[in-house]
Amino acid sequence: MDKSIKWDSGAPPKPTVTxxxxxxxxxxxxxxxxxxxxxxxxxxxxxxxxxxxxLNTPPTSNEYRIIRAAESDGGGYSCRGRRSSSWTEWxxxxxxxxxAPPKPTVTxxxxxxxxxxxxxxxxxxxxxxxxxxxxxxxxxxxxASIRPTSSEYRIIRAAESDGVGYSCRGRRGSFYTQWSDIxxxxxxxxTKPTVTxxxxxxxxxxxxxxxxxxxxxxxxxxxxxxxxxxxxLNTPPTSNEYRIIRAAESDGGGYSCRGRRSSSWTEWxxxxxxxxxAxxxxxxxxxxxxxxVGGSVTLTCSVNPSSSSSSSSxxxxxxxxxxxxxxxxxxxxxxxxEGGLYSCRGGxxxxxxxxxxxxxxxxxxxxxxxxxxxxxPNWSEIYRGETIxxxxxxHGxxxxxxxxxxxxSIRKPPNQNEYRIRSASSSNSGNYRCKGRMxxxxxxxxxxxxSVTLTVSDNKPRPVxxxxxxxxxxxxxxxxxxxxxxxxxxxxxxxxxxxPDLSEKSSSYELLPDGSGTAQDSYIIHGQTHTAGxxxxxxxxxxxxxxxxxxxxxxxxxxxxxxxxxxxxxxRVQHFTSDSVSLTCExxxxxxxxxKFSEDGRLSDCRRMTGSTCNIDTSESDTGVYWCESGSGEFxxxxxxxxxxxxxxxxxxxxxxxxxxxxxxxxxxxxxxxKILSNVFFYHNDKLIQNDPRGELKIxxxxxxxxxxxxxxxxxxxxxxxxxxxxxxxxxxxxxDSSSSPVWLMVGLVCGVSLIIILLLLLxxxxxxxxxxxxxxxxxxxxxxxxxxxxGVNQDETHVYDSPQHGTADVYESVTQVKNRNGSDEYENVxxxxxxFKDLRRKREHDTPEQSAVYYNEDGTHRYRGVSEGYSF
Numbered sequence: 001m002d003k004s005i006k007w008d009s010g011a012p013p014k015p016t017v018t019x020x021x022x023x024x025x026x027x028x029x030x031x032x033x034x035x036x037x038x039x040x041x042x043x044x045x046x047x048x049x050x051x052x053x054x055l056n057t058p059p060t061s062n063e064y065r066i067i068r069a070a071e072s073d074g075g076g077y078s079c080r081g082r083r084s085s086s087w088t089e090w091x092x093x094x095x096x097x098x099x100a101p102p103k104p105t106v107t108x109x110x111x112x113x114x115x116x117x118x119x120x121x122x123x124x125x126x127x128x129x130x131x132x133x134x135x136x137x138x139x140x141x142x143x144a145s146i147r148p149t150s151s152e153y154r155i156i157r158a159a160e161s162d163g164v165g166y167s168c169r170g171r172r173g174s175f176y177t178q179w180s181d182i183x184x185x186x187x188x189x190x191t192k193p194t195v196t197x198x199x200x201x202x203x204x205x206x207x208x209x210x211x212x213x214x215x216x217x218x219x220x221x222x223x224x225x226x227x228x229x230x231x232x233l234n235t236p237p238t239s240n241e242y243r244i245i246r247a248a249e250s251d252g253g254g255y256s257c258r259g260r261r262s263s264s265w266t267e268w269x270x271x272x273x274x275x276x277x278a279x280x281x282x283x284x285x286x287x288x289x290x291x292x293v294g295g296s297v298t299l300t301c302s303v304n305p306s307s308s309s310s311s312s313s314x315x316x317x318x319x320x321x322x323x324x325x326x327x328x329x330x331x332x333x334x335x336x337x338e339g340g341l342y343s344c345r346g347g348x349x350x351x352x353x354x355x356x357x358x359x360x361x362x363x364x365x366x367x368x369x370x371x372x373x374x375x376x377p378n379w380s381e382i383y384r385g386e387t388i389x390x391x392x393x394x395h396g397x398x399x400x401x402x403x404x405x406x407x408x409s410i411r412k413p414p415n416q417n418e419y420r421i422r423s424a425s426s427s428n429s430g431n432y433r434c435k436g437r438m439x440x441x442x443x444x445x446x447x448x449x450x451s452v453t454l455t456v457s458d459n460k461p462r463p464v465x466x467x468x469x470x471x472x473x474x475x476x477x478x479x480x481x482x483x484x485x486x487x488x489x490x491x492x493x494x495x496x497x498x499x500p501d502l503s504e505k506s507s508s509y510e511l512l513p514d515g516s517g518t519a520q521d522s523y524i525i526h527g528q529t530h531t532a533g534x535x536x537x538x539x540x541x542x543x544x545x546x547x548x549x550x551x552x553x554x555x556x557x558x559x560x561x562x563x564x565x566x567x568x569x570x571x572r573v574q575h576f577t578s579d580s581v582s583l584t585c586e587x588x589x590x591x592x593x594x595x596k597f598s599e600d601g602r603l604s605d606c607r608r609m610t611g612s613t614c615n616i617d618t619s620e621s622d623t624g625v626y627w628c629e630s631g632s633g634e635f636x637x638x639x640x641x642x643x644x645x646x647x648x649x650x651x652x653x654x655x656x657x658x659x660x661x662x663x664x665x666x667x668x669x670x671x672x673x674x675k676i677l678s679n680v681f682f683y684h685n686d687k688l689i690q691n692d693p694r695g696e697l698k699i700x701x702x703x704x705x706x707x708x709x710x711x712x713x714x715x716x717x718x719x720x721x722x723x724x725x726x727x728x729x730x731x732x733x734x735x736x737d738s739s740s741s742p743v744w745l746m747v748g749l750v751c752g753v754s755l756i757i758i759l760l761l762l763l764x765x766x767x768x769x770x771x772x773x774x775x776x777x778x779x780x781x782x783x784x785x786x787x788x789x790x791x792g793v794n795q796d797e798t799h800v801y802d803s804p805q806h807g808t809a810d811v812y813e814s815v816t817q818v819k820n821r822n823g824s825d826e827y828e829n830v831x832x833x834x835x836x837f838k839d840l841r842r843k844r845e846h847d848t849p850e851q852s853a854v855y856y857n858e859d860g861t862h863r864y865r866g867v868s869e870g871y872s873f
Contacts, residue, residue: 012086013039015048017077017094020063021173025097025129028070030175032096035063036079038088046081051090074098101175102127104137106166106183110262114186114218115158118264121185124152125168127177135170140179163187190264191217195255195272199314199349203275204247208353210274213241214257216266224259229268252276280304282317282345284358290366290445296335297363301344303355315346320357339365339443364437364445369396371434371449377541379489381455384425386545390454391418392434394446401436406448426458461485463493465536465550471638472557474728478525482536484547491538492517498533498552500629502591505605507552509535531557531627531635554597556625556638558658558725563587564636566594566628573722574642574651575618576672581641583626585612591631596873598624604873620645622873642720647672650680650714658725659702662754668696669712669719681713686721702726703758 020033036048048060052075062081066073076093109122125137139146139153142164146153155162165182198211214226226238230253240259244251254271280303287298301317319326321340336342341362346355376389390413392403405413409430413419421428431451438444463484469476482493495515498507515523517539525534533552539545564587575581583606585592594606594614598621606614616622623643628636639656653668669680679693685708689697699706707726712719 012081012083012088013041014089015079015081015091017079017091019094019096024095025099026069027101027175027177028098029068029101030098030173031065031067032069032073033063033065034077034094034096036081036091037062038081041081041083044083046083049080049082049087051076051078051093069098071098071100099129101177102129102170103178104168104170104180106168106180108183108185109152110223113184114188116190116261116264116266117157117159117187118190119158119262120154120156121158121162122152122154123166123183123185125170125180126151127170135172138169138171138176140167141165158185158187160187160189188218190259190266192267193257193259193269195257195269197272197274201314202273203277205277205279205353205355206246206248207279208247208349209243209245210247211241211243212255212272212274214259214269215240216259224261227258227260227265229254229256229271247276249276249278279356280346281356282358284342284344284361286342286361286363289362290364290447291337291339292366293368296337298333298335299342299344299361299363301332301346301358303346314348316348316352317344317346318354319344336363339363362443364443367399367436367438367444367446369394369399369436369446371436371446373432373434373449373452375452375454377490379486381457381486381489382424383461383545383547384423384456384458385460386424386456386541387420387422387543388424388454389418389420390432390452392436392449393417394436399436400439401446402439402442403434403436404445405432405434407432409454424456426456429454429456460548461538462548463536463538463550465534465553467534467553467555470553470555472528472530472555472559478528478555480523480525480534480536480553482521482523482538482550484521484538487521490540491521492519492540493521493523494518494537494539494546495523496535496537496549498535499633500593500631500635502593502629502631505593507533507535509549528555529557529559530563531555531638533635552603554638556627557635558637558639559727560637560657564589564628564630564634566626566636566639568626568639568641568656571656572651572653573640573656574644574653574720575622576644576651577619577647579618579643581616581618581622583614583616583628583639585614585628585630585636587628587630587634587636589630589632589634593629594626595629596622596624596626598622598873606873616873618643640723642722644720646717649717650677650712650719652710652712652719652722654710654722654724658727659706661703661726661728662701662758664698664700665702665724666696666698667710667712667724669714671714677714679714683711683713685709686711701754701758703762704728705762 015036015038018035018037020035023032026032034050036050038044038046046062048062050060050064062079064077074095074097076095078091078093080090081088104125104127107124107126109124112121115121125139127135135151136149137151139148153166163184163186165184167180167182169179170177193214193216196213196215198213201210204210214228216224224240226240228238228242240257242255252275254273256269256271258268259266283302283304285300285302287300289297291297299319301319303315315332316328316330317332318328319334320343321336321338323341326342327334332344332346339362341360343358343360345357347353371392371394374391374393376391379388382388392405394401401417403415403417405415405419407413407430409432410427413432419432431453433449433451435448436446461484463482466481466483468479468481472478480495482495484491494517495512496509497512499510501508512523512525512534523536531554533554535549535552537549538547564585567584567586569582569584570579583594585594592609592612594609596604596606598604600621606616608615612628618641620643622641624641625638626641627638637657641656642651644651648671650669650671653670655665659665667682669677669682671677676695678695680695681693682689682697684706697710697712704726707724709721710724711721
């Protein structure tokens with residue numbers, strides 16, 4: 001059945017060209033269908049015509065299928081239809097673009113090829129120009145294919161295993177693009193940041209500028225945010241550096257940082273310490289302070305402390321002379337040949353940071369004049385309280401000088417040419433040297449003088465007094481000698497007599513006649529007959545400086561006189577230990593003290609005084625010389641006491657006082673357990689008197705030749721030696737007595753006859769020995785109780801009274817002032833002095849008075865010389 005087609009308005013419809021698929025751009029190799037559609041003309045028998053003409057290949061149809069399109073298939077397509085003889089108008093042109101297939105590109109979002117484990121990254125496949133097309137995607141991860149077919153692949157919390165190469169291709173229908181190039185993703189552990197300082201000094205100074213920077217190695221280009229310690233740096237927005245302008249000490253401390261990218265943080269960096277200290281002061285040193293003639297001085301400027309050698313090398317040094325800029329150098333060392341006041345400072349950084357200026361150093365040029373330091377008086381040692389002048393003398397020319405001193409003493413001299421020390425002390429001790437500075441040119445000086453040493457002793461000197469002899473002989477004078485250190489140092493001497501002062505338990509001193517300020521260090525006393533004590537001291541300088549008084553020294557007399565005397569009970573020289581011995585002072589005085597000069601050279605007072613009597617329970621330490629001193633200043637005669645330290649040995653019983661010439665005396669030997677002994681041998685001056693034992697030695701008429709040392713021997717054991725002194729009665733005294741009374745005249749006649757008999761005996765005995773008369777003569781001069789000669793026996797065995805041998809007694813040279821103190825009944829000691837001993841034989845050769853002797857030792861050795869302060873016993 002025919003159908004009739006009706007056209008709107010009588011005009012055929014306009015065709016439309018469509019593409020199937022409807023992509024206006026296809027890729028070479030794809031298949032596309034170009035279709036001509038006439039709206040409303042469905043069912044009609046149409047014939048179609050196409051442009052371009054190549055499509056008009058009969059039969060013409062409404063579609064044209066392009067299989068494996070090529071770029072030549074691209075272009076504009078239009079069509080029209082014909083039914084019967086009528087044509088429609090041409091359709092609009094539809095463009096078909098055929099291009100070469102695109103190559104996909106793999107991109108990363110974020111666009112970093114390196115990420116850190118734990119971060120999230122999107123891998124995207126992009127096909128340029130393929131927008132709008134329905135693509136499906138294939139992915140390769142490394143060498144393996146992965147399932148996602150979308151254009152992107154999201155990796156959440158990336159691990160190091162995700163770090164591989166990624167590639168993709170697209171598929172549209174049956175068409176595939178080629179594979180993209182491989183994009184490699186690196187997944188690493190987050191790098192540990194590092195804090196650096198710029199400048200790279202870990203020590204900076206207050207006022208400097210420094211930048212603290214957080215650096216993440218390998219994280220360049222990433223968008224980081226930063227966290228800082230200390231927290232005060234976390235002021236938003238956080239950045240990778242913190243600039244400290246005009247640093248203060250509060251900015252010092254430890255700095256660390258970490259970085260965050262997305263939600264992932266790095267670990268904290270190690271702590272970098274920044275030390276901010278107070279502004280430094282440059283230090284200027286000179287190898288010398290004066291420019292030698294034709295030479296130079298090296299100046300060195302440094303900044304200490306420096307944080308490191310590298311920072312130290314960054315300092316630049318600026319030099320100034322007399323306050324004006326001199327020159328900048330880098331190494332901090334210059335040489336100068338001009339005098340002036342030099343200083344320096346250091347600078348570093350940009351802008352320049354300057355240190356404090358150094359202390360100024362004066363550099364002088366050297367004059368040819370040479371200074372000399374002198375001391376006046378020129379004594380090698382002075383003592384505390386003395387006055388001395390240290391003087392700087394510069395010779396040559398009329399130049400006026402200012403003076404400069406250098407000393408290691410505590411007290412510094414003023415800058416004058418002389419320094420007068422009015423009351424010296426040890427703080428003035430030291431080496432002194434000086435130099436001069438020209439007043440007309442303050443940078444021109446002399447060299448330093450040689451050093452002169454000044455020694456000031458804080459110990460006040462005490463001279464040592466010696467007396468000779470210590471035991472008085474009839475008619476002998478007493479010589480005092482006062483010895484000080486450095487005897488040539490201008491000393492004069494003062495001589496005193498020690499007067500007992502019992503109220504103060506000491507002694508006062510009375511100046512001897514003509515004993516003030518003698519130039520000689522010796523003083524001779526004539527006519528001394530009694531025991532006495534002497535003291536000396538020395539003085540020098542202006543005003544005069546005085547030493548301490550010497551320790552008192554004593555000269556002893558064994559003669560008993562009426563004013564004051566000492567008796568001993570029992571009346572003997574030697575005693576056993578634990579014997580009770582009483583020493584009684586006699587005279588018209590109410591106050592007494594008994595003094596002892598002991599064997600060890602110490603002076604002491606008797607502590608157990610009952611009225612005028614001193615009681616002793618003897619011990620070995622009680623051996624010594626004893627005498628009395630009255631409250632009125634009188635001295636008694638002196639006696640020897642010897643205590644036997646051998647409890648089983650014998651003692652010699654002999655009188656303590658001198659025996660008057662012509663009197664009889666008996667010597668005996670005693671044991672502690674047996675008072676009367678027989679079979680005893682007696683010795684005189686170490687010579688056996690008779691070769692037969694007896695009970696006692698009796699001398700019926702004592703003569704001067706009987707004077708000397710005696711000892712006894714019993715059963716092979718010997719006693720100690722004791723000196724027996726013989727007192728000679730002069731004819732003048734006898735004559736004076738006989739003129740007063742007929743009785744005394746008779747006594748004088750009897751004594752005269754006795755003397756004649758003694759002289760005859762002496763003449764007879766002289767014939768028996770070649771040297772005996774000579775020996776008696778010597779003994780009459782030297783064998784006094786305290787003679788300083790050592791008594792012994794010579795080699796002549798045919799006579800009892802020969803010259804003594806060396807080494808038989810102790811000699812005590814001096815005694816000092818007494819001080820009492822509390823204690824037991826034992827002797828209280830003081831500092832010992834040494835006693836000098838001299839051989840009788842040498843004395844005889846010189847025929848001069850010797851030191852006095854006190855004999856105590858059994859073995860004949862000598863021990864002591866001098867004493868110091870004494871105490872009570």
